[in-house]
Amino acid sequence: xxxxxxxxxxxxxxxxxxxxxxxxxxxxxxxxxxxxxxxxxxxxxxxxxxxxxxxxxxxxxxxxxxxxxxxxxxxxxxxxxxxxxxxxxxxxxxxxxxxxxxxxxxxxxxxxxxxxxxxxxxxxxxxxxxxxxxxxxxxxxxxxxxxxxxxxxxxxxxxxxxxxxxxxxxxxxxxxxxxxxxxxxxxxxxxxxxxxxxxxxxxxxxxxxxxxxxxxxxxxxxxxxxxxxxxxxxxxxxxxxxxxxxxxxxxxxxxxxxxxxxxxxxxxxxxxxxxxxxxxxxxxxxxxxxxxxxxxxxxxxxxxxxxxxxxxxxxxxxxxxxxxxxxxxxxxxxxxxxxxxxxxxxxxxxxxxxxxxxxxxxxxxxxxxxxxxxxxxxxxxxxxxxxxxxxxxxxxxxxxxxxxxxxxxxxx
Numbered sequence: 001x002x003x004x005x006x007x008x009x010x011x012x013x014x015x016x017x018x019x020x021x022x023x024x025x026x027x028x029x030x031x032x033x034x035x036x037x038x039x040x041x042x043x044x045x046x047x048x049x050x051x052x053x054x055x056x057x058x059x060x061x062x063x064x065x066x067x068x069x070x071x072x073x074x075x076x077x078x079x080x081x082x083x084x085x086x087x088x089x090x091x092x093x094x095x096x097x098x099x100x101x102x103x104x105x106x107x108x109x110x111x112x113x114x115x116x117x118x119x120x121x122x123x124x125x126x127x128x129x130x131x132x133x134x135x136x137x138x139x140x141x142x143x144x145x146x147x148x149x150x151x152x153x154x155x156x157x158x159x160x161x162x163x164x165x166x167x168x169x170x171x172x173x174x175x176x177x178x179x180x181x182x183x184x185x186x187x188x189x190x191x192x193x194x195x196x197x198x199x200x201x202x203x204x205x206x207x208x209x210x211x212x213x214x215x216x217x218x219x220x221x222x223x224x225x226x227x228x229x230x231x232x233x234x235x236x237x238x239x240x241x242x243x244x245x246x247x248x249x250x251x252x253x254x255x256x257x258x259x260x261x262x263x264x265x266x267x268x269x270x271x272x273x274x275x276x277x278x279x280x281x282x283x284x285x286x287x288x289x290x291x292x293x294x295x296x297x298x299x300x301x302x303x304x305x306x307x308x309x310x311x312x313x314x315x316x317x318x319x320x321x322x323x324x325x326x327x328x329x330x331x332x333x334x335x336x337x338x339x340x341x342x343x344x345x346x347x348x349x350x351x352x353x354x355x356x357x358x359x360x361x362x363x364x365x366x367x368x369x370x371x372x373x374x375x376x377x378x379x380x381x382x383x384x385x386x387x388x389x390x391x392x393x394x395x396x397x398x399x400x401x402x403x404x405x406x407x408x409x410x411x412x
Contacts, residue, residue, distance in 0.1 A: 004336045006358055009347035015372035017044025022194075025050060025096055026077070028106035029057045031150070031176045032134050032211060034073040035183025036190070037104055041076035042362045042371040045101075048387055049074060050093065053083045053408065055380045066353045067377070074377035075359065080388070081381030081408045088406035090116055095391040097125040101197075102190055106134035109144040119206045129204040130193040132186055138210040150178035153211040158219060165237040178211040185214040239299075244291035245270055248328055249303045255311035256328035259302065259318070264288060266324060273321035274305040349376065384409040 022045040026037045034056070041047040049056065061069040080096075082089050094117075097103070103122060105112055112118060112133070119131050133139055136148020146152070154160055154172050164171035186209045196202040226232060233241060240246040243262040250256055261267035267288065271279045279285045279301070284294040291298055306314055311327050318325040327333065334340060335358070348356035362371035384407050388398050401407045 018369040020044035024102045031179035032182040036186040039187040047077040071377045078383035079378035086406040102130045104132045132207045153178040178215045181214045249306035251311045253310040379410045381409040
């Protein structure tokens with residue numbers, strides 16, 4: 001598949017969104033908090049990233065010296081660089097709280113209280129404040145003080161035990177899955193709490209957002225299934241434990257397609273499409289229950305058929321037969337796909353470190369008040385001076401804060 005150039009895009013600093021005017025103080029580190037506030041920022045919220053002197057941890061995740069993860073998840077935000085070890089840091093942070101709608105933090109349980117910024121103290125400064133507390137294990141329970149990396153949660157939750165092949169070790173996801181699910185869940189929860197304030201006349205509240213709970217929720221009825229059967233769900237690779245056929249199959253060009261026949265009608269259509277209509281009446285394959293028993297034999301039959309065609313030929317053939325199939329894309333194929341271009345899922349944005357920076361669009365599209373990519377991710381301390389001025393500090397106070405080392409700004 002040819003490497004089709006991505007469309008060129010410009011930042012739109014004047015664009016508005018449904019959350020324009022909403023101020024969010026983001027004290028979080030790593031992925032979950034940055035994803036949460038990315039979703040808010042994409043729809044217009046003014047997200048102030050309060051970073052330590054060395055910057056958010058994501059800045060250190062570089063590829064060939066470029067902060068790629070930071071650039072994606074901190075677009076549309078502003079950066080205030082604050083040295084939390086400095087005695088003047090917390091008083092400055094307090095100046096930001098009045099008028100803010102949300103505060104997001106991901107310190108280890110109890111850290112905010114030690115800083116003199118407990119929820120009670122924050123609500124004394126801003127009674128309407130929604131406080132999101134991100135951690136690995138939650139603010140309560142015996143594990144609340146354990147390190148909260150997503151890797152540990154992906155193992156603990158049962159996800160890794162389900163993922164992979166039965167004759168091999170459990171497989172962790174190759175990306176930050178627990179953080180991603182928590183970020184989405186947290187954005188929803190924060191907006192639900194904000195509605196309680198703005199529509200129902202309620203007070204600000206605290207959201208306890210562990211990485212563990214959302215990913216376990218995403219695993220579905222595992223507990224009920226275990227209670228009913230007394231069996232732990234085995235690893236099944238790309239197969240489904242509930243319906244057959246469902247797998248990935250190798251094509252003649254070395255690529256793979258993914259095929260799903262999760263309804264009885266679709267399963268029958270697959271058998272007819274591969275030229276084996278007699279299998280529709282074969283007791284081994286006539287019902288889903290029996291197909292589950294004879295899954296290896298059916299996969300061999302389908303796999304042998306797929307292996308005679310390339311990925312693109314298989315997709316075209318099965319789509320013509322109205323069978324649910326698709327390519328297993330790597331990022332190169334994905335970036336060249338015409339649907340990706342037609343939907344503008346990716347575009348090249350101006351960048352100071354690269355000739356252009358490919359960035360995904362706002363992932364949810366509103367018809368009347370869409371989100372937008374207004375500004376690139378900030379350099380460390382890019383907005384220190386202007387954020388402090390907005391918090392009510394005069395020029396002399398800002399100069400004193402900079403001279404003391406409590407804050408720093410980027411030098412152009």
